[in-house]
Amino acid sequence: MTDVIEVADLRRTYAGGYEAVAGVSFSVAAGELFALLGTNGAGKTSTVELLEGLAPPSGGRVRVLGHDPYRERAAIRPRTGAMLQEGGFSPELTVAETVRMWAGCTSKARPVGEAMEMVGLGGRSAIRVKQLSGGEKRRLDLAMALLGRPEVLFLDEPTTGLDAEGRRETWELVRELRDSGTTVLLTTHYLEEAEVLADRLAILHEGRIAAEGRVDEVVAAQPSHISFSLPEGIAVGDLPPLGSYVRTGGAVQLRTDELQRSATELLLWARDKEVELRGLDVRSASLEEAFLGIAQKQEVTR
Incomplete structure (x- = not known):
């Protein structure tokens, strides 16, 4: 062209x-x-x-x-x-x-x-x-x-x-x-x-x-998100090693650059442990997140 x-x-x-x-x-x-x-x-x-x-x-x-x-x-x-x-x-x-x-x-x-x-x-x-x-x-x-x-x-x-x-x-x-x-x-x-x-x-x-x-x-340059809630008795430390988990109250969020692999391994872990991941939300990054990520990164590096 x-x-x-x-x-x-x-x-x-x-x-x-x-x-x-x-x-x-x-x-x-x-x-x-x-x-x-x-x-x-x-x-x-x-x-x-x-x-x-x-x-x-x-x-x-x-x-x-x-x-x-x-x-x-x-x-x-x-x-x-x-x-x-x-x-x-x-x-x-x-x-x-x-x-x-x-x-x-x-x-x-x-x-x-x-x-x-x-x-x-x-x-x-x-x-x-x-x-x-x-x-x-x-x-x-x-x-x-x-x-x-x-x-x-x-x-x-x-x-x-x-x-x-x-x-x-x-x-x-x-x-x-x-x-x-x-x-x-x-x-x-x-x-x-x-x-x-x-x-x-x-x-x-x-x-x-x-x-x-x-x-x-x-x-694609921004991480995707997997969020869910864990039942009583299950700690973040019990989750499979897929990256850095952040727990806020009862909600857990995982940021990942390999969304499909991370989601698959998390679901397989939950099945094997018979754990219900309530409110499971698997979401790719958005243009808004890319836009804000760039703006915030530039502010930090000033």
């Missing part, structure tokens, strides 16, 4: 010397959905703005569709779409007027009605922007990003303000775009969103990439 986004040792330093992006490198293949995750201040938005050509990098190299997005913006702008965190539309215009005005500035724009229907605003065309809910304004932002049938789509927190139904409808639309060949770069605070949508992801912390890969690869 051809890489349509290439980032090498990318840096962005603001006035005063603050380095928001401190040597980031990654690539995104054609038709791939790549998610950038990170806590507030991790450098996500600063990185995306450099990819969108809104500012020149302080160092390093970035290419989108083979072009420098800042110096060759005219070559790539008609081929990309961007959904910013806030669109800044005129509050007095209606939804249809806003889309029509934007379409007039867009090369080979979709029909206005099609763009509104794609994001679920077909029935709100006559409503003024100031009367839209926060979630509806995000839908309008997405419609603007999709007007030019982009080859590369930048989505910065696309489902902020949406209810659960709206979020899942947006996920389905993003999947359809990806499946049709659109390359998507997504930033989000919703870890479930990244887990559901992303082909690959990177977790940023303090301007650097702390983890990168497929969701299962990033998650």
Whole structure:
């Protein structure tokens, strides 16, 4: 697959010397959905703005569709779409007027009605922007990003303000775009969103990439959990030597990097000893645990 986004040792330093992006490198293949995750201040938005050509990098190299997005913006702008965190539309215009005005500035724009229907605003065309809910304004932002049938789509927190139904409808639309060949770069605070949508992801912390890969690869770096309660008369010391057990009250938890083997041996031990493991819960690590683990590790090493 051809890489349509290439980032090498990318840096962005603001006035005063603050380095928001401190040597980031990654690539995104054609038709791939790549998610950038990170806590507030991790450098996500600063990185995306450099990819969108809104500012020149302080160092390093970035290419989108083979072009420098800042110096060759005219070559790539008609081929990309961007959904910013806030669109800044005129509050007095209606939804249809806003889309029509934007379409007039867009090369080979979709029909206005099609763009509104794609994001679920077909029935709100006559409503003024100031009367839209926060979630509806995000839908309008997405419609603007999709007007030019982009080859590369930048989505910065696309489902902020949406209810659960709206979020899942947006996920389905993003999947359809990806499946049709659109390359998507997504930033989000919703870890479930990244887990559901992303082909690959990177977790940023303090301007650097702390983890990168497929969701299962990033998650696999974190231990899984087995938790249960022991009956009276059975001590933690009686359990098979599978690792470090932690007992809190009546509950016991085992963290393991070999979930299947540990669970099998624990169950075989319980069968042979005729011990009931009440409330048994066998759970793989999650993206949330990987995310928090990276953030906490970085805090400890400061």
